[in-house]
Structure formats: structure tokens, C-alpha cells
Amino acid sequence: MRNFLCGNCGRRVFFENSRCLSCQSELGFVPADLAIVTFQPVAADRSLPRVDGKGSHRRCANHTTAGGCNWMIPVERPDPFCRSCRLNHIIPDLSVIRNQQAWLKLEAAKRRLVYNLISLGLPVASKQEDPACGLAFDFLEDTPPGAPGDDHVLTGHVAGLITINLNETDDPKREAARQEMGEMYRTVLGHFRHEVGHYYWDRLVRDTPRIESFRKVFGDERMNYASALASHYAQGPPPDWQLRHVSAYAACHPWEDWAETWAHYLHIIDTLDTAAAEGLIVQEGPDQTVILPPHGRPFSEIAIQWRNVRLLLNGLNRSMGLPDPYPFFLAEAVIGKLTLIHDWVAEAAGKVMPQAAPLPTKQSA
Ligand SMILES: [Zn+2]
Numbered sequence: 434m435r436n437f438l439c440g441n442c443g444r445r446v447f448f449e450n451s452r453c454l455s456c457q458s459e460l461g462f463v464p465a466d467l468a469i470v471t472f473q474p475v476a477a478d479r480s481l482p483r484v485d486g487k488g489s490h491r492r493c494a495n496h497t498t499a500g501g502c503n504w505m506i507p508v509e510r511p512d513p514f515c516r517s518c519r520l521n522h523i524i525p526d527l528s529v530i531r532n533q534q535a536w537l538k539l540e541a542a543k544r545r546l547v548y549n550l551i552s553l554g555l556p557v558a559s560k561q562e563d564p565a566c567g568l569a570f571d572f573l574e575d576t577p578p579g580a581p582g583d584d585h586v587l588t589g590h591v592a593g594l595i596t597i598n599l600n601e602t603d604d605p606k607r608e609a610a611r612q613e614m615g616e617m618y619r620t621v622l623g624h625f626r627h628e629v630g631h632y633y634w635d636r637l638v639r640d641t642p643r644i645e646s647f648r649k650v651f652g653d654e655r656m657n658y659a660s661a662l663a664s665h666y667a668q669g670p671p672p673d674w675q676l677r678h679v680s681a682y683a684a685c686h687p688w689e690d691w692a693e694t695w696a697h698y699l700h701i702i703d704t705l706d707t708a709a710a711e712g713l714i715v716q717e718g719p720d721q722t723v724i725l726p727p728h729g730r731p732f733s734e735i736a737i738q739w740r741n742v743r744l745l746l747n748g749l750n751r752s753m754g755l756p757d758p759y760p761f762f763l764a765e766a767v768i769g770k771l772t773l774i775h776d777w778v779a780e781a782a783g784k785v786m787p788q789a790a791p792l793p794t795k796q797s798a
């Protein structure tokens with residue numbers, strides 16, 4: 434993610450800020466600008482004029498809720514909620530205090546995800562705007578023991594609706610799940626990036642001419658999903674999975690391979706963008722400080738930058754006695770999969786997507 438400066442005092446401010454800590458100016462994220470913008474004090478009608486004179490905005494209605502949203506809405510739009518919060522379908526029961534903290538973490542990760550998607554030029558419509566092809570989120574908690582109903586909420590995606598279990602925001606529970614599943618990495622943001630990969634598979638690949646290229650690179654997704662998953666959990670991944678997949682879970686089915694690789698594509702692009710903004714990119718050629726949007730550059734160039742930044746990132750953590758934030762090896766076959774995603778994201782950016790077919794029957798985890 435790029436750096437932001439206060440438009441009043443020029444000090445560094447951050448994606449999460451709603452006020453400059455140096456000069457106390459009002460700040461908010463304006464999706465159309467992909468930037469934290471500085472505002473004059475709030476007017477009597479609750480609008481905030483921009484200090485750069487380019488109009489006025491209102492704060493998202495979730496600015497004053499446990500969602501803690503710092504995104505802005507142009508005053509001429511009638512929506513009470515911002516572009517990120519409009520994607521919500523079900524939010525947690527906020528009368529339960531622990532759910533308020535859980536929701537705050539989920540919204541923070543979702544805003545970063547939506548920033549990624551907009552930066553890449555991908556369409557991000559809510560289901561209210563586009564009921565057939567839009568995106569929506571349910572943030573659900575497990576039913577308490579003894580209460581009626583299904584006791585466990587599965588994090589997953591079906592037909593544009595992404596469900597995240599609130600347990601994923603609880604650090605001890607998430608770490609216990611990571612160890613139990615034998616994963617090298619498990620984060621809230623990682624879940625968002627994985628599940629939205631399933632959504633964009635429906636939008637970019639399913640029922641399009643790309644399906645044949647997909648099958649050549651990722652495998653045939655018509656293999657039985659439920660039995661593939663059952664066999665993965667019973668027998669584990671093939672011993673040589675690292676030669677073909679970005680993670681062990683990716684080896685279980687082509688849909689999961691795509692979603693895992695998609696999540697890594699977003700990890701790589703966002704982290705490289707941050708590294709470039711901080712002047713940490715190791716130069717391999719002219720003008721390689723601008724990462725987003727990455728369209729028009731071969732992924733082979735990005736992969737070289739990522740190799741260098743990954744080493745730096747892991748090395749910095751080791752210096753602090755912390756685990757590697759990116760403990761993954763990208764084999765040639767995985768670079769090939771990332772290249773396909775990179776090329777299709779570039780093709781999709783700013784273009785009309787193919788219409789979705791009738792709702793699928795699958796639900797992928
Ligand atoms: Zn300031």
C-alpha cells in the first residue's frame with residue numbers, strides 16, 4: 434500500500450487514520466482517489482469539505498459504530514454506508530461485547546481487501562447494486578452449545594456470498610486451528626483474500642473461454658469436490674506438493690488451488706506496493722518503484738522483485754526473533770499459475786465481466 438501524507442501539516446498518516454495525530458485534521462479514505470484525504474472541520478450539515486477544494490464528503494455510518502470505518506462517501510450520494518460497508522449482508526450481534534472487537538478486526542481486514550481489489554481495477558459491486566454478480570459478506574458466530582441450530586459456521590464462499598466465522602478473529606483460536614490443520618500461515622486478511630479468489634473464479638473463469646486454460650494449468654475442477662476434500666483430510670497432500678502448489682491445502686482440488694494462488698497474488702502485489710512506497714524495492718531495472726496497477730508488466734519481473742522482498746521481509750522478522758511472515762517457496766509451476774492470474778486480472782481490469790451463470794451448487798471452503 435502506498436504512503437499517505439496529511440494535506441494540512443504534511444506529516445505521514447496511515448490507511449487506518451480518521452484524524453491526523455499531529456495537527457488533528459479530519460482524515461478519511463476516499464475510494465475514488467485510493468487515498469487518505471484531509472478535510473476541513475465538519476460542517477453543520479455533517480459534511481466535510483476537502484482541504485484541496487475538490488468537493489465534500491460524509492463519513493460512513495459505521496464511523497460511529499464498532500465497525501470503526503474511516504471511509505468516505507461523496508455528499509451527492511444517498512448511501513449511508515461506504516463502498517466497503519455496503520458489501521455487508523449480516524454483521525455480528527453487537528449486543529455481545531466480544532463481537533464488537535471481532536467485527537472491528539473483520540472490517541479492518543475487509544477494507545484492506547477492498548483497497549486491493551479497487552487498486553487492481555477489478556469490479557467490486559455489492560449484491561444490492563448487482564444481485565446476480567455482486568459480492569456480499571456474512572460475519573457469523575458458532576451457535577453456543579445447547580442452543581438450537583447448526584453449531585459450527587463454515588468459512589467459505591457460495592455465489593458471491595462470503596462467510597467468515599468470528600472465531601478467525603480470536604488469536605488463540607486461530608492459532609490452534611492453524612496448528613491443527615498443519616498450516617504455515619493463517620490470518621484474517623488471508624481468509625478474505627482466499628475466499629474472494631473463489632468469487633473471482635466465478636466471475637473470470639467459470640463459463641468463459643478461459644476454462645480450458647484454467648484446466649491445463651490448475652487441473653480439472655470437475656473432479657468431485659467433497660471427496661477430494663475428504664481424501665485431503667484423511668491422507669494429507671501428496672509428498673511433492675511443493676513442486677506444483679503454493680500450499681498443502683492448494684493440492685486438494687483445482688478450486689482451492691486457484692483460491693490459494695489468488696490469495697498469494699494479492700499478498701505479493703500488496704506487499705510489493707508497500708515495499709516500493711517505503712523505498713525498499715531492490716531495483717532490477719528502470720522505473721520499478723510503482724507497483725499498482727501491475728498490469729502491462731510481465732509477472733516474471735514481479736516474481737524477481739518478490740523473491741528479493743520476501744528474503745528481506747523474512748530476514749527482518751528473524752532479526753526480531755519472529756517467525757517468517759512469508760514461509761512459502763514458489764516453484765516454477767506456481768509462478769506459472771500466478772502468471773495466469775496476473776494476466777487475467779489485467780484483462781478484467783476496467784472491462785465488463787462475463788455474465789454469471791445460474792447460481793452454482795458448490796460451496797467451497
Ligand atoms: Zn496533519
Ligand SMILES: [Zn+2]
Nearest residue numbers: 493502515518
Ligand atoms: Zn464504511
Ligand SMILES: [Zn+2]
Nearest residue numbers: 689692797798
Ligand atoms: Zn477455499
